[in-house]
Amino acid sequence: MPTVNLVFLAAFRDVAGTDRTTVEAATPRAALAQLGILDALVAQTPIVAVNQRICDLDIALSSGDEVALMPPMTGG
Amino acid sequence: MPTVNLVFLAAFRDVAGTDRTTVEAATPRAALAQLGILDALVAQTPIVAVNQRICDLDIALSSGDEVALMPPMTGG
Amino acid sequence: MVKVQRDPFDPGALQQALTGNEAVGAVVTFTGYVRQTDTLELEHYPGMTEAVMDDLRSQAITRFSLHGAVLVHRVGPLQTNDPIVWVGVSAPHRVDAFQGAMFLMDHLKSSVPLWKKEQGQWLRPSEHDKSSIEAWS
Amino acid sequence: MVKVQRDPFDPGALQQALTGNEAVGAVVTFTGYVRQTDTLELEHYPGMTEAVMDDLRSQAITRFSLHGAVLVHRVGPLQTNDPIVWVGVSAPHRVDAFQGAMFLMDHLKSSVPLWKKEQGQWLRPSEHDKSSIEAWS
Numbered sequence: 001m002p003t004v005n006l007v008f009l010a011a012f013r014d015v016a017g018t019d020r021t022t023v024e025a026a027t028p029r030a031a032l033a034q035l036g037i038l039d040a041l042v043a044q045t046p047i048v049a050v051n052q053r054i055c056d057l058d059i060a061l062s063s064g065d066e067v068a069l070m071p072p073m074t075g076g
Numbered sequence: 077m078p079t080v081n082l083v084f085l086a087a088f089r090d091v092a093g094t095d096r097t098t099v100e101a102a103t104p105r106a107a108l109a110q111l112g113i114l115d116a117l118v119a120q121t122p123i124v125a126v127n128q129r130i131c132d133l134d135i136a137l138s139s140g141d142e143v144a145l146m147p148p149m150t151g152g
Numbered sequence: 153m154v155k156v157q158r159d160p161f162d163p164g165a166l167q168q169a170l171t172g173n174e175a176v177g178a179v180v181t182f183t184g185y186v187r188q189t190d191t192l193e194l195e196h197y198p199g200m201t202e203a204v205m206d207d208l209r210s211q212a213i214t215r216f217s218l219h220g221a222v223l224v225h226r227v228g229p230l231q232t233n234d235p236i237v238w239v240g241v242s243a244p245h246r247v248d249a250f251q252g253a254m255f256l257m258d259h260l261k262s263s264v265p266l267w268k269k270e271q272g273q274w275l276r277p278s279e280h281d282k283s284s285i286e287a288w289s
Numbered sequence: 290m291v292k293v294q295r296d297p298f299d300p301g302a303l304q305q306a307l308t309g310n311e312a313v314g315a316v317v318t319f320t321g322y323v324r325q326t327d328t329l330e331l332e333h334y335p336g337m338t339e340a341v342m343d344d345l346r347s348q349a350i351t352r353f354s355l356h357g358a359v360l361v362h363r364v365g366p367l368q369t370n371d372p373i374v375w376v377g378v379s380a381p382h383r384v385d386a387f388q389g390a391m392f393l394m395d396h397l398k399s400s401v402p403l404w405k406k407e408q409g410q411w412l413r414p415s416e417h418d419k420s421s422i423e424a425w426s
Contacts (some may be wrong), residue, residue: 007334009334009402010332010405010411011411014411023356033327049402052336052337052340052345057291069334070334070402070404071404072399072414073398073401073402073403073404073414074398074399074403074404074413074418075362075374075398075401075402075404076246076321076394076400076401076403076407084271085195085265086195086274087274090274095203109279111229123265123266125200128197128199128203144197146246146265146267147267147274148276149261149262149263149264149267150261150262150266150268150275150276150277151225151237151260151262151264151265151266151276152184152237152260152262152263152266152281160300163301163304163316164299164300164301164304165301167300171320171322171370172370173370174324174370175324175325175397176322176370177322177324178319178321178322179300179318179320179322180317180318180319181300181315181316182315182316182387183304183308183320184314184315184383185308185313185314185316186314187312187313187314187381188311188312188405225388232311233308233309233310233313244324246394247421250387250391253317253387257383278369
């Protein structure tokens, strides 16, 4: 099982209770389920980036990947 | 018959051969006809202003009016 | 503010006049520059040009709920790369600011007494500039 | 140029970088300011934010035949009246310049990893901002 680094941005830091953690998981969805925050995040239409590229929750992860969970963006 | 001051702007100076002249005329159209340049100007879709307000060629003039003949505008 | 002048202007300094109010969330500016040309000269009709610009400014402020609007147009001889026109508007929101600036520029192109002479020839308005105006009415 | 920074910026100085080329007839700039607020804070995702802005910049240059484009966005704590975002584009003609600047601003609002926290609350995107993006696709 790949070891990946999860990064939580903005409002999602509050949901995850941390800005960064490491888990073993095959997909972003599995990683969030393991942390018990999958439903809470999915309800907030998350954007997922793996190594800073936008992906979906079911992409296959590799060890060392950085998986970012981002709420809808509000710049400008 | 009112005495009015005609002002020719930009390309219309070349048509009129002057930038400014005084004539006695009841309307802008009559003034231009008197100068022999009515057809030449009308062919170039003139804008007419009397005392700096846009009017048409058939407005009744009063003595002392400033009648400007302007070609289509090209600012910006 | 509305101004017709022979001298150059400084876009950064002009923008200052539009800022510093807590209702303003957006400032859009347009600067027109002279593209590669041998000679360009601009003529206006003193008095009327300023009055028409001022009326246009009032129309834009009302129509797009602008907070402020500034129009500056140069006249006289101009060189390649010279700034020729500046329009800046401030508004609470970005869409109004963009719309206001476009409205003003479209009208400056063909509804304000200004005429360009390039290389000795008086320019004619383009069909595009004429139809841009109609889109606002 | 694309930049994410904590420090303020100078719109006039930024515009300088877009001028001085004889193909450029039009420069459109947008400056966003913080409207009346108690506290505003902006977060980004270092690396990805810049990369997405850079990609957006390239898209705009190609799509609207721009000559140049600059995007600057501030992060960190901000005060009322602070400039927060600057977009400037140069193009041969005004319509492309306006379109390019609007495209960039619409995307900065909801397609770039940036998040606003106002008075302790993370903001949600507005329906208007979401639909603005769809209009470009």
